Amino acid sequence: MAAGASAWHFDFDGEAWIAAKSGDELWAMVEKCTGEKLGRAVTLR
Numbered sequence: 767m768a769a770g771a772s773a774w775h776f777d778f779d780g781e782a783w784i785a786a787k788s789g790d791e792l793w794a795m796v797e798k799c800t801g802e803k804l805g806r807a808v809t810l811r
Contacts, residue, residue, distance in 0.1 A: 767792070767795065767796070767799075769795075769799040769803075770799075774786075774787070774788065774790065774792075774795060775787070776792050793810055793811065796810060797809060797810055
């Protein structure tokens, strides 16, 4: 996933997609990055 000047590589751990370097969960990052762009909270679940 890429957003702005950042990019993340995710691996599936059997339960969730986790960023290899930061440990962030994929859908949490999608919500965060989308919310920042829209200027409001975004909830996907």
